[in-house]
Amino acid sequence: xxxxxxxxxxxxxxxxxxxxxxxxxxxxxxxxxxxxxxxxxxxxxxxxxxxxxxxxxxxxxxxxxxxxxxxxxxxxxxxxxxxxxxxxxxxxxxxxxxxxxxxxxxxxxxxxxxxxxxxxxxxxxxxxxxxxxxxxxxxxxxxxxxxxxxxxxxxxxxxxxxxxxxxxxxxxxxxxxxxxxxxxxxxxxxxxxxxxxxxxxxxxxxxxxxxxxxxxxxxxxxxxxxxxxxxxxxxxxxxxxxxxxxxxxxxxxxxxxxxxxxxxxxxxxxxxxxxxxxxxxxxxxxxxxxxxxxxxxxxxxxxxxxxxxxxxxxxxxxxxxxxxxxxxxxxxxxxxxxxxxxxxxxxxxxxxxxxxxxxxxxxxxxxxxxxxxxxxxxxxxxxxxxxxxxxxxxxxxxxxxxxxxxxxxxxxxxxxxxxxxxxxxxxxxxxxxxxxxxxxxxxxxxxxxxxxxxxxxxxxxxxxxxxxxxxxxxxxxxxxxxxxxxxxxxxxxxxxxxxxxxxxxxxxxxxxxxxxxxxxxxxxxxxxxxxxxxxxxxxxxxxxxxxxxxxxxxxxxxxxxxxxxxxxxxxxxxxxxxxxxxxxxxxxxxxxxxxxxxxx
Amino acid sequence: xxxxxxxxxxxxxxxxxxxxxxxxxxxxxxxxxxxxxxxxxxxxxxxxxxxxxxxxxxxxxxxxxxxxxxxxxxxxxxxxxxxxxxxxxxxxxxxxxxxxxxxxxxxxxxxxxxxxxxxxxxxxxxxxxxxxxxxxxxxxxxxxxxxxxxxxxxxxxxxxxxxxxxxxxxxxxxxxxxxxxxxxxxxxxxxxxxxxxxxxxxxxxxxxxxxxxxxxxxxxxxxxxxxxxxxxxxxxxxxxxxxxxxxxxxxxxxxxxxxxxxxxxxxxxxxxxxxxxxxxxxxxxxxxxxxxxxxxxxxxxxxxxxxxxxxxxxxxxxxxxxxxxxxxxxxxxxxxxxxxxxxxxxxxxxx
Numbered sequence: 030x031x032x033x034x035x036x037x038x039x040x041x042x043x044x045x046x047x048x049x050x051x052x053x054x055x056x057x058x059x060x061x062x063x064x065x066x067x068x069x070x071x072x073x074x075x076x077x078x079x080x081x082x083x084x085x086x087x088x089x090x091x092x093x094x095x096x097x098x099x100x101x102x103x104x105x106x107x108x109x110x111x112x113x114x115x116x117x118x119x120x121x122x123x124x125x126x127x128x129x130x131x132x133x134x135x136x137x138x139x140x141x142x143x144x145x146x147x148x149x150x151x152x153x154x155x156x157x158x159x160x161x162x163x164x165x166x167x168x169x170x171x172x173x174x175x176x177x178x179x180x181x182x183x184x185x186x187x188x189x190x191x192x193x194x195x196x197x198x199x200x201x202x203x204x205x206x207x208x209x210x211x212x213x214x215x216x217x218x219x220x221x222x223x224x225x226x227x228x229x230x231x232x233x234x235x236x237x238x239x240x241x242x243x244x245x246x247x248x249x250x251x252x253x254x255x256x257x258x259x260x261x262x263x264x265x266x267x268x269x270x271x272x273x274x275x276x277x278x279x280x281x282x283x284x285x286x287x288x289x290x291x292x293x294x295x296x297x298x299x300x301x302x303x304x305x306x307x308x309x310x311x312x313x314x315x316x317x318x319x320x321x322x323x324x325x326x327x328x329x330x331x332x333x334x335x336x337x338x339x340x341x342x343x344x345x346x347x348x349x350x351x352x353x354x355x356x357x358x359x360x361x362x363x364x365x366x367x368x369x370x371x372x373x374x375x376x377x378x379x380x381x382x383x384x385x386x387x388x389x390x391x392x393x394x395x396x397x398x399x400x401x402x403x404x405x406x407x408x409x410x411x412x413x414x415x416x417x418x419x420x421x422x423x424x425x426x427x428x429x430x431x432x433x434x435x436x437x438x439x440x441x442x443x444x445x446x447x448x449x450x451x452x453x454x455x456x457x458x459x460x461x462x463x464x465x466x467x468x469x470x471x472x473x474x475x476x477x478x479x480x481x482x483x484x485x486x487x488x489x490x491x492x493x494x495x496x497x498x499x500x501x502x503x504x505x506x507x508x509x510x511x512x513x514x515x516x517x518x519x520x521x522x523x524x525x526x527x528x529x530x531x532x533x534x535x536x537x538x539x540x541x542x543x544x545x546x547x548x549x550x551x552x553x554x555x556x557x558x559x560x561x562x563x564x565x566x567x568x569x570x571x572x573x574x575x576x577x578x579x580x581x582x583x584x585x586x587x588x589x590x591x592x593x594x595x596x597x598x599x600x601x602x603x604x605x606x607x608x609x610x611x612x613x614x615x616x617x618x619x620x621x622x623x624x625x626x627x628x629x
Numbered sequence: 630x631x632x633x634x635x636x637x638x639x640x641x642x643x644x645x646x647x648x649x650x651x652x653x654x655x656x657x658x659x660x661x662x663x664x665x666x667x668x669x670x671x672x673x674x675x676x677x678x679x680x681x682x683x684x685x686x687x688x689x690x691x692x693x694x695x696x697x698x699x700x701x702x703x704x705x706x707x708x709x710x711x712x713x714x715x716x717x718x719x720x721x722x723x724x725x726x727x728x729x730x731x732x733x734x735x736x737x738x739x740x741x742x743x744x745x746x747x748x749x750x751x752x753x754x755x756x757x758x759x760x761x762x763x764x765x766x767x768x769x770x771x772x773x774x775x776x777x778x779x780x781x782x783x784x785x786x787x788x789x790x791x792x793x794x795x796x797x798x799x800x801x802x803x804x805x806x807x808x809x810x811x812x813x814x815x816x817x818x819x820x821x822x823x824x825x826x827x828x829x830x831x832x833x834x835x836x837x838x839x840x841x842x843x844x845x846x847x848x849x850x851x852x853x854x855x856x857x858x859x860x861x862x863x864x865x866x867x868x869x870x871x872x873x874x875x876x877x878x879x880x881x882x883x884x885x886x887x888x889x890x891x892x893x894x895x896x897x898x899x900x901x902x903x904x905x906x907x908x909x910x911x912x913x914x915x916x917x918x919x920x921x922x923x924x925x926x927x928x929x930x931x932x933x934x935x936x937x938x939x940x941x942x943x944x945x946x947x948x949x950x951x952x953x954x955x956x957x958x959x960x961x962x963x964x965x966x967x968x969x970x971x972x973x974x975x976x977x978x979x980x
Contacts, residue, residue: 061980235979249972251962254728256721276975277967285953287960289728294754298721301714301751305725308712309733310958313725327715421976424969430962463958464710464726465733468687473703473711485703 031222034064034089037096038173040103041113042166045077048105051166052083054187055173056416060236061183063228065091068236068416069609074261074354080109087177087225093382093417093533097611100223101176103169105147111135122221124172126165143217145172150208155201164205171209178220180227181210233421239412240316242383242422243342244269246390247314248277248288249424252340254313256291256302258321261354262410263344266316296324300341304328307338308474310435310463312394314340319348319361322368322405329403330369331476333499336450336459338397338433341405342390344413347607356607357410359529362583365405366557372496376404376506377557381532382412384419391428392511398433400506401458409578411530411609434460441467448472449483450495457501503558510556513563518548522628524566525619526552527576528584530609535576537612542619549574549619557587564592567599571628574619576602578610600627647683655680657704662697667819667845667860668767672704674822675736675765678829679706682877690726690735694719694748697774697847698740698767717748720755723762724946730956731947734833735762741782742772745800749781752802756809756838761945763832763839766802767819769847770858777850788855801927802842807920807938813839814938818867819846820860821934827902828936830875836897837945844932863932869907870926871935876901894939904936913938 038055042048049070056068067086073079086096104113104125117123119139125131127144136142151164174184184206185199192198213219244266247255257267267290274288293299299315306313317325322343332339347353348360367374378393380386389406397404434454441447441462449472450459459481462470472483480491481498518539527535532553539551552566552573567573567588577584582601588594602618604610643651655676660669679689689709691702695716702711710733714722719737727735744752744766755764770783779787782802783795806814813835817825825843832839844863846852852859857866878899890909894902904913912918919938926933953960967975 057980235976237976237979249966251960251965253957253960253965254725256725256728273975277971278965280953283953284951286951287953287957287965289947289950289952289957291724291728291758291950293721294750297718298724298751298754301718301721302725302728304714305712305722305727306729306958307725308722309726309729309956311725311729312962313729328718331715422972424966424972426969463730464690465688465730468685468708471687471708471710473713475711475713476715477713 033226034087034228036087036100036223037098038101039082039084039099041082041106041109043106044073044075044079044081047163048166051170055170056085057187058179058184059087059225060231062180063231064089064225065230065418069095070415072355080106089228091230092537094537095609095611097613145212167202167205168209171206172213175210175213175219176221178224234418235421236416236418237383238414238416239383239386239408240266241269243386243390245273246387248273250391250394252312252314254289254306254311256293256299257315258293258296258299260318260321262346262414263316263318266342296321300325300328303339304332304337316342318344318346322361322364326368330371330373332403333373334476335474336401338401339403340393340397343405343407345409353607357609358605359409359578362587366587378406379528379555380408381529382419383417387422395431399431409530434458436460436462438467441469450481452498456505457498507558507560512560513555514553515566516551518550521548522571524550524570525574525576528554531576534610534612534615538615541612541616559592567594572600573598574602575599576615578604580605646680652676652680655706657707660704663849665848668698668701670819671767671843671845672701674825674829676705678826682830682833684734688733690733692719692723692735692737694739694743696740696743698738699743701738717743718751720751724760727761729958732956737762737764739766741768741780745781753809756806756811758946759812759837759943761836766842767845768842769845769851771847771851773847773850784857787857790850790853804923806840807916811840812837812940812943815936816842816934818844818863818934824872827873827875831873831902834896834898834900866930867932867934869935870911870933871913872905873936874903
């Protein structure tokens with residue numbers, strides 16, 4: 030298995046031991062050598078003492094998803110040694126801390142086991158329990174560097190940047206790197222046949238997680254009120270917003286903030302705050318995850334009916350119920366699309382990577398204010414918390430925010446009388462006013478039955494008039510939301526539809542299928558309600574594989590429900606074990622289907 | 630239809646406030662509550678308080694949840710913005726509204742079901758944030774719209790119209806607010822407008838969380854013999870502890886008060902409240918002694934009323950957060966991000 034720039038390294042450690050920074054150092058070193066990387070963090074719902082893994086896929090080809098294989102395992106956790114060993118591909122390598130004797134029964138003859146006495150080396154070189162634990166992590170970075178031929182100068186450069194203010198830490202970290210590097214070099218033939226080599230494939234790219242990018246997007250979009258209740262895996266989104274606001278949203282003259290982050294008592298309150306702020310004209314948002322959506326549902330329905338711009342980020346995790354909070358899924362499509370009692374439906378945006386989290390954050394505010402309705406950005410743990418290589422984020426300086434139909438004091442001055450829910454323009458979107466702007470703008474916001482004039486009603490016709498007009502708005506939404514990304518391979522009768530974090534795996538699967546001369550067309554949906562192009566794509570094909578990460582085929586259900594797609598054509602490919610979907614899963618199943626006689 | 634516009638009847642002799650408006654200009658639609666409902670008296674007191682303060686109608690946010698009390702914002706100040714939210718969630722909506730625009734006056738009207746059961750979490754957390762609002766609880770010990778179930782403020786031994794007496798400890802909003810650090814705590818009675826109007830005025834002007842708990846009897850489901858929230862019971866057991874006068878910024882405090890009997894408190898906008906002690910043992914500036922006194926009277930079955938606690942020194946939510954003075958919702962969006970060059974620079978840490 031001699032390969033260059035195509036290797037998966039997995040590191041097994043105990044959480045709370047500081048391995049995250051070591052793993053980040055390792056990944057970034059490879060990235061800085063110009064080689065695309067994918068970083069996945071498989072962590073427990075726990076703070077300290079449980080097994081955790083970090084996986085680095087080195088992919089010269091620049092794929093975005095995980096590979097579902099491990100070539101080099103760094104087994105630093107005795108607790109999980111047996112399963113870590115079992116996971117290594119035949120012909121692969123396992124590195125372990127040989128300070129303590131290993132159970133010979135756990136040997137595998139088809140892999141190479143490399144023992145490095147990390148603990149002993151670090152105990153001899155460093156003082157203090159904490160330092161020894163931390164440096165052991167840095168030492169395995171050194172060993173992997175030797176084994177894979179990672180440039181030590183790049184690592185040194187990174188350490189110098191990280192510890193610019195603490196020079197003594199650069200020295201001790203480099204010492205630890207050398208411990209691992211030198212030992213591996215002295216006792217093993219380095220580099221391994223699977224190694225890395227400088228490439229020029231990362232120029233103008235960054236490595237970032239989706240929550241950070243979304244938080245940054247909210248700051249650029251001009252959000253001023255963020256309300257939230259902490260919940261994994263969405264918490265780091267608000268952390269990022271707060272961080273960027275701390276840097277760029279403090280008035281230099283007064284030292285006062287031009288933003289408000291409110292930690293709510295629960296999700297019921299977080300969404301209420303978002304509604305109150307939006308009602309008053311602020312761009313406001315809340316990040317949450319599935320359980321939070323359940324709690325917010327009542328207010329989401331209120332925002333739909335009272336027509337209040339509302340931006341929600343749902344960083345989905347594995348359900349149902351508490352589920353697996355640190356594992357990924359796309360399992361809230363239905364609960365978000367139809368959140369709340371009564372006839373409600375909501376705009377969803379589906380970012381596929383951190384870059385799109387940034388841009389869709391901005392889009393979400395524009396769409397929410399344009400449509401005066403909730404917009405839910407459907408991220409997930411895989412996008413939100415893992416490290417993705419994406420093109421550098423760019424801000425379009427010509428961007429003009431879409432604040433929607435908001436009447437100014439001048440507009441109101443010239444009006445005879447303002448009515449809140451009239452469809453003046455025929456697009457189903459009424460005009461709104463902001464409190465405090467003008468005496469003529471006052472109206473009563475309510476979730477109870479109301480007429481198009483804004484008054485309370487229990488009259489059937491007046492009630493129905495308003496809910497029917499909301500359907501007109503729904504069609505307007507369909508026409509202005511982001512279009513799908515569609516690519517045609519060649520003339521054929523089969524296609525793939527996916528959303529969000531399934532994108533990278535699908536693109537790679539298309540390449541794998543092309544190797545077998547199977548060319549499928551591809552449609553990545555970016556918004557709900559589905560645009561005309563999605564309907565056409567389905568109509569053009571005999572078979573459409575709907576690739577999604579939940580058990581029940583929720584995207585398929587939405588396609589049938591929203592655009593009356595022919596359900597006989599829609600074949601579900603469902604990946605829902607909590608791990609991010611990968612290309613081989615998709616290509617293997619499609620090959621199976623073709624073998625069974627499905628169209629290709 | 631329960632939406633009936635009230636005809637504007639006005640005559641030239643009606644008194645006008647500083648904006649040149651009459652009390653009529655602060656009215657709303659016709660109430661649809663039961664005849665004799667205490668809430669309608671509270672509505673009348675609110676109209677008078679807002680009128681006398683001369684609040685511009687469109688600068689008032691009328692916030693509510695669900696229940697009989699929460700319907701009432703429709704019955705006052707038609708030209709104010711109203712937000713009738715979902716059950717128990719008025720505090721969070723008001724928190725967001727205030728975060729976005731701190732220049733409006735927020736008047737929340739809630740009930741004992743809305744604030745002490747389904748919304749108790751939001752009620753207590755709004756207090757902790759010292760949200761700048763006037764929070765009225767129209768407290769009748771009973772669920773009206775669902776026809777007469779006990780609420781969490783029902784006293785032990787209070788009899789339901791049909792069925793047994795309550796045997797669970799009541800939640801007293803006043804002592805709850807006191808323990809949580811509310812900065813203006815008052816209790817009134819819907820049947821005592823003379824006392825209530827200045828309490829509401831002080832609450833509307835106070836910068837921070839101002840609770841006005843108002844015993845407001847439910848004539849239909851909780852006004853019978855054996856109920857501790859009936860008109861008759863309230864009249865018999867309520868005591869003025871501290872009465873107040875509200876003195877607007879333009880007026881000076883003319884009367885001189887004897888030491889210990891009356892104390893003027895300056896509010897942030899230059900107006901004043903003069904506290905008149907009815908019970909000389911009471912100290913409304915000490916949380917600890919106020920708490921002890923109130924619990925003792927409460928246990929004795931008395932309904933203590935007046936401005937029971939005030940602290941003008943603590944910052945409200947925006948001050949605690951360190952926000953700019955200008956409403957966040959009015960900041961131009963283009964000034965809220967550092968542009969593309971800085972975006973490029975800040976991404977160096979992701980390379």
